Amino acid sequence: MDELRLRPVQEKDLEYFAQFAVERDEVGISWQGFRDALAPTRRFHQDGYLGPETSRLIVESGGETAGFVSWFSGSFDDKTKYWEIGAALRPQYRGHGIGWRAQAMLTDYLFEHTPVERIQAATQPENVAEQKSLLKAGFQFEGVIRACEFRAGQYRDAYLYSRLRSDPAVAVDG
Numbered sequence: 111m112d113e114l115r116l117r118p119v120q121e122k123d124l125e126y127f128a129q130f131a132v133e134r135d136e137v138g139i140s141w142q143g144f145r146d147a148l149a150p151t152r153r154f155h156q157d158g159y160l161g162p163e164t165s166r167l168i169v170e171s172g173g174e175t176a177g178f179v180s181w182f183s184g185s186f187d188d189k190t191k192y193w194e195i196g197a198a199l200r201p202q203y204r205g206h207g208i209g210w211r212a213q214a215m216l217t218d219y220l221f222e223h224t225p226v227e228r229i230q231a232a233t234q235p236e237n238v239a240e241q242k243s244l245l246k247a248g249f250q251f252e253g254v255i256r257a258c259e260f261r262a263g264q265y266r267d268a269y270l271y272s273r274l275r276s277d278p279a280v281a282v283d284g
Contacts, residue, residue: 112172114211114282116179116219119159123168124150126175126200135201142261169199169212176203179216181229192228193220197243210243214280217247221275230272232258244271248280 119127127150130136153159159166164182168175177199183191195216197209217229231249233240245251249271257265 113170114176114208114215115170116167116212116215117170119154119166119168119178121154123175123178124154127178130198136198167216169197169208171203171206171208176200176208177212179212181216181220184230191226192230193224193226195220195229195231197240205239209240210246211282213243213249214247214282217273218279218282227275228272229274230270232268232270234259234261235267235269241269241271246280247273248277249273250277 128147131145131147131149162183164180166178166180169177169179177197179195179197181193181195184194185191195213197213197216199209199212213231220226220229230252231244232255233244235254241251250273252270252272255268255270258268259266
């Protein structure tokens with residue numbers, strides 16, 4: 111198994127992010143139409159993708175860029191903060207056990223460096239691979255969020271998963 115690591119975004123990653131904004135095959139099932147290809151450069155020069163409310167790290171597998179993980183803050187009561195995480199892998203890195211490991215590593219990182227109690231993730235009902243990844247990364251299924259996403263011309267449901275600080279950590283090799 112190749113060594114997997116998370117690292118901060120570097121200027122060399124901006125071309126990948128620009129592709130992600132305009133190439134459907136890079137995005138896969140979550141494609142929501144064309145996006146501003148220059149937005150990643152503006153964001154990088156703003157805060158290097160390490161902001162107080164939303165951030166991103168590169169996922170490297172065997173020294174190559176496999177994709178990225180991201181997180182943003184939310185709150186159900188305007189005082190108790192949680193993180194919502196996500197992962198996006200390049201097509202050639204999908205199906206190799208990288209996604210679940212990257213999400214478990216990100217969750218451990220966030221629990222170590224931020225005081226949140228809850229980390230959650232949502233995915234599409236048809237994205238069975240991501241559902242399995244989240245379970246393997248120690249997340250628990252919480253339920254269906256109805257009609258929460260507009261994609262491919264219609265409102266669609268999502269499945270919500272969470273991991274609490276008190277939940278058992280998941281062993282990630284590599």
